[in-house]
Amino acid sequence: MTKSTRKVALISGASRGIGAAIAANLLAHGWAVSLGCRTPSEVEISDGDNQLVSHFDALDASTEQAWIDATLAKFGRIDALIHNAGIMLPVSVLEASDAEFDRTFNVNVKSPMRMSRLAWPHLQASGSGRIVMMSSLSGKRVKGEHSTLYAMSKYAALALAHSLRKIGDNSGIRCTAICPGFVATDMGTALTEVPAEKMTQPEDLAHLIRTVLELPNNASIAEIPVNWTVEDNY
Secondary structure, eight states: OOOOSSOEEEEESOSSHHHHHHHHHHHHTTOEEEEEESOGGGSOOSOTTTEEEEEOOTTOTHHHHHHHHHHHHHHSOOOEEEEOOOOOOOOOTTTOOHHHHHHHHIIIIIHHHHHHHHHHHHHHHHSSOEEEEEOOGGGTOOOOGGGHHHHHHHHHHHHHHHHHHHHTGGGTOEEEEEEESSBSSHHHHHSOOSOGGGSBOHHHHHHHHHHHHHSOTTOOOOEEEEOSSOOSOO
């Protein structure tokens, strides 16, 4: 194992949308990236020396340790963990079955919590470890009946981000929650009739995330709300 001279970021749900945009931005600015995807074959390798694609499924905990191990085997380090994988089931909290609740919270909350545990000692060793939680404005306010189950999970994800930020303080680990509204991805365009070109673009979020990752330890940012439009608060 040779330790990479580049900082290494793990990105879940990285085969398309926001995750793919984050990976492209980081690669273009001197990072190595380890991409966790349910279908690795969907990802085109553009830089074999600085890019790894591993099987990762937030509903299968065994893939989490395997992804960590593969990353360390290739790069010898982990400097950042970006929790981007997520699901949105359009059901209200009164309609949701136990299975739908479990699936939503397993993907949006439990897997990020487990992955953070596994990566933690390596983020500590970095001295400037970073965690980014892709939350949502739905984790800060409840706007629609059929997004209430999703909102519950994103409120929990936001609390997880704040928890990791608090715990990581003395170890130089900084955690930031990114909280967008509608983003021009497959998920975002399926939920609204707003034209994709009016929504926040994945590349804009990628730019924000790289900025957060590259800030020094004495700049700790808890949350960044990002909206495509103007609401009363967000």
